[in-house]
Amino acid sequence: GDAKPFPMAASALSPPEVPMELHAHNRDKLVRALRDNLAASSRPIRGFVLLQGGEEQTRYCTDHAELFRQESYFAYLFGVREPGFFGAIDVASGKSFLFVPRLPADYAVWLGEIKPPSFFKERYMVDLVIYVDELVAVLHDHSDEPGKPLLFLLYGLNTDSNNFSKPAAIEEMNKFDTDLSTLHPILTECRVIKSKMELDLIQYANDVSSEAHIEVMRRIRSGMKEYQLESIFLHHVYMYGGCRHCSYTCICATGENSAVLHYGHAAAPNDRILEEGDMALFDMGAEYHFYGSDITCSFPVNGKFTKDQIVIYNAVLAAHNAVLQSMRPGVCWIDMHKLAEKTILESLKNEGIVIGDIDKMMERRFGAVFMPHGLGHFLGIDTHDPGGYAQGLERPKEPGLKALRTIRELKESMVITVEPGCYFIDALLVPAMKDEVTAKFLNKKEMEKYKKFGGVRIESDVLVTADGCKNLTNCPRETWEIEAVMAGAPWPLDHARIKSQNGSSNA
Amino acid sequence: GDAKPFPMAASALSPPEVPMELHAHNRDKLVRALRDNLAASSRPIRGFVLLQGGEEQTRYCTDHAELFRQESYFAYLFGVREPGFFGAIDVASGKSFLFVPRLPADYAVWLGEIKPPSFFKERYMVDLVIYVDELVAVLHDHSDEPGKPLLFLLYGLNTDSNNFSKPAAIEEMNKFDTDLSTLHPILTECRVIKSKMELDLIQYANDVSSEAHIEVMRRIRSGMKEYQLESIFLHHVYMYGGCRHCSYTCICATGENSAVLHYGHAAAPNDRILEEGDMALFDMGAEYHFYGSDITCSFPVNGKFTKDQIVIYNAVLAAHNAVLQSMRPGVCWIDMHKLAEKTILESLKNEGIVIGDIDKMMERRFGAVFMPHGLGHFLGIDTHDPGGYAQGLERPKEPGLKALRTIRELKESMVITVEPGCYFIDALLVPAMKDEVTAKFLNKKEMEKYKKFGGVRIESDVLVTADGCKNLTNCPRETWEIEAVMAGAPWPLDHARIKSQNGSSNA
Numbered sequence A, B: 001g002d003a004k005p006f007p008m009a010a011s012a013l014s015p016p017e018v019p020m021e022l023h024a025h026n027r028d029k030l031v032r033a034l035r036d037n038l039a040a041s042s043r044p045i046r047g048f049v050l051l052q053g054g055e056e057q058t059r060y061c062t063d064h065a066e067l068f069r070q071e072s073y074f075a076y077l078f079g080v081r082e083p084g085f086f087g088a089i090d091v092a093s094g095k096s097f098l099f100v101p102r103l104p105a106d107y108a109v110w111l112g113e114i115k116p117p118s119f120f121k122e123r124y125m126v127d128l129v130i131y132v133d134e135l136v137a138v139l140h141d142h143s144d145e146p147g148k149p150l151l152f153l154l155y156g157l158n159t160d161s162n163n164f165s166k167p168a169a170i171e172e173m174n175k176f177d178t179d180l181s182t183l184h185p186i187l188t189e190c191r192v193i194k195s196k197m198e199l200d201l202i203q204y205a206n207d208v209s210s211e212a213h214i215e216v217m218r219r220i221r222s223g224m225k226e227y228q229l230e231s232i233f234l235h236h237v238y239m240y241g242g243c244r245h246c247s248y249t250c251i252c253a254t255g256e257n258s259a260v261l262h263y264g265h266a267a268a269p270n271d272r273i274l275e276e277g278d279m280a281l282f283d284m285g286a287e288y289h290f291y292g293s294d295i296t297c298s299f300p301v302n303g304k305f306t307k308d309q310i311v312i313y314n315a316v317l318a319a320h321n322a323v324l325q326s327m328r329p330g331v332c333w334i335d336m337h338k339l340a341e342k343t344i345l346e347s348l349k350n351e352g353i354v355i356g357d358i359d360k361m362m363e364r365r366f367g368a369v370f371m372p373h374g375l376g377h378f379l380g381i382d383t384h385d386p387g388g389y390a391q392g393l394e395r396p397k398e399p400g401l402k403a404l405r406t407i408r409e410l411k412e413s414m415v416i417t418v419e420p421g422c423y424f425i426d427a428l429l430v431p432a433m434k435d436e437v438t439a440k441f442l443n444k445k446e447m448e449k450y451k452k453f454g455g456v457r458i459e460s461d462v463l464v465t466a467d468g469c470k471n472l473t474n475c476p477r478e479t480w481e482i483e484a485v486m487a488g489a490p491w492p493l494d495h496a497r498i499k500s501q502n503g504s505s506n507a
């Protein structure tokens, strides 16, 4: 007989062709925005946008080459996968230039065919491709201005890292006038609002990653090591989805580790052995042609929620769903964060885990004890896509809110993660127990039950639409959906069958 | 019925415990070598070896954290997997110190438990663990000298990358005397000769990777994409072997790509669709607790060698085997390189592909047309392990030889790759056809047959023993072994059964 538990094909997906028109469109959008900005401040419509692509890095002093991944702003405008390029756009004409490295002859022996500029012109759909060593001359040739041509260089703060982008560096920069301040906010704002073609890629990354999460759910067993589930995820997205990169290092946290928000790095490397009764919190997302996904699923390792696990899980799911029901253009993200916090606190209060007046808890920012991170962040070519504090917005200082990666009003075609969580973190609970005010909110006896619980996070990638939002992530979210899928049911569930099994009309 | 083609368990292996004594032994070895060196030059036995471990890197201006991998010299001496450490060794007493970063309180929320120094003292088996900010004071306290303590810092050339190692950088370096020249050659030489415990790890990395190569051979089919085989390899070594890192980016070259020596990087990303009749050249190796492997298998995608494929494959295999039969302490690596070249040329001559006097070809360095790379390199914590040009050896200038990563005499307990190859590379063949002398060596009619052939490489990791060598790699190498394994036979082959099938006593 056929002993395979899941008779479906390994994947319903296959990697789509990448439309380079996407990047041509991104360039057009930038040029229009830049012209508008110059016009609004009565500056002449002239100059070139100049960006430097990333370089391949070697590890420490060795010749070990790290797998190259293009710098994100450069990827946005040019879609180039090779290292060592420069790119320029003529603001007045909209013409685009790529400058490619002149490779030594033995590149052909060691690294592959040396492709002519015409190859890159066709692949990347730009107007002109020349060598990097011709950059200064070509930009001068293409300038109609008397005097030095103006270069708009990319320099500005990344508000997640607190690092500044590195402006393009060329010899003979003295042959140009340079503007370091205009480009960064305008280009960043272009990235905040996604085009249809960008959304298709983010949707694909979500489809692949959702499917891989389900594969992980089906194959998880106690006795496995956390990294084995990471390996299953990575294999699924690469083998079937063509995704060589993930958006970030996989967080495969089980048991108490699920209370460590960014578990999985080299010092906490997904190496615990899974135990019967553990919750798993798996935050993993693949990237396809630079565009990413960022998805968290939480579920019991043995496929069956306990009563306590349902309590915490459903508190987080209620918050997730409340936010999705409220999201639409004009809504402020701080309010969504507070809505999630409040929904979680209400659930915990209903279960007697916290005690007292919810408004007082909110005033005290008590929700940050259970959800110390922000509700979500923009998502695109970077996992923490830039622009969260555009327009001179200032980061809040209060617990919970200070961790928000954006506090902006939602606009149509933004993509933002919705990732409420509820964690039992000693480093936060112990001080909360000692504080006179917050200690009163905590039911110590109930809290004891959750001491080793870890945490739950549910994270979806959500598109803001004209009149609401659309969830791009497609994972089982209800506890009974998760249990059914982990037991081998196909996803999406067969609604008719499930309804009769659950006696509910949820499906 | 059971339709599974390979009824074996997925893996016969499981990740071993890592003995931290390995690194204690490495430190002892360094201290002894350093003392001998100081004594030999009549310098006092005093001072501290001071190394700086690697730091976690973020991608460009973003907060995207790259998965941290320790700097190799630091890994050698301390085995530390976490970023941000310093390490020191007191040359006189042999005592070892680790300096750990003082982490902010919110590390516990985001990245995990803040472990006390005692935790690292036990894990890494050093004599003292204190915080990085105590480094200057502690080294002063532990110095018996009047005046400034002496620091031996790591500064020297990596002869593969031509980069220099970055010496430890601390504030208040002016409170120490520093020596930048003594440590690097001595520590590098320690790394060249492997201990038993190091060899066990290199053997394990080889076992896991050999097994994964076989899994790839069994699952390869025309119509697949090259990266799908990369994914199968990566999954096997991580899922079953616990290897999160590979020694280098997988080279999954098929068809003409197999003539590109370092295929597989971002600009040539393993994305070709496999065709019926292709040769595959897969160069992939996993790393376990820093120690790596570097293995190449070449085989026909459809599992059955053509006559032409056998010709080239067996020419390379003969070279591989000739070198293994000749390796022993005292043998010069240049001679091994030439032996491989000559063996390949003789095979090609027997088949009428090249014509003329082999000695004249060797004199002309004609073998480098078919094998432009060096025969092999030291292997250890780095894929191209350092020390290949120790003792002031100078790199040769001739074709082929100039690509050698070492030209040293072999010593017992060195580990070196043996990776002869034979490639049909237009960038080399076209000039060779034009050159008056080398053109005469080439049978143009025969060469036509191999125009789109690509290339073959066979790479094993080999330990030099007291009276010969030992191959640590365990992959099918004979064409009939490869065909049997690709058809589903277990590996190692069942000798009795195979013998009767082949009518040979090779097995």
Ligand SMILES: [Mn+2]
Residues within 6 Å of the ligand: A294, A377, A417, A419, A459
């Ligand atoms: Mn996220």
Ligand SMILES: [Mn+2]
Residues within 6 Å of the ligand: B294, B377, B417, B419, B459
């Ligand atoms: Mn090698």
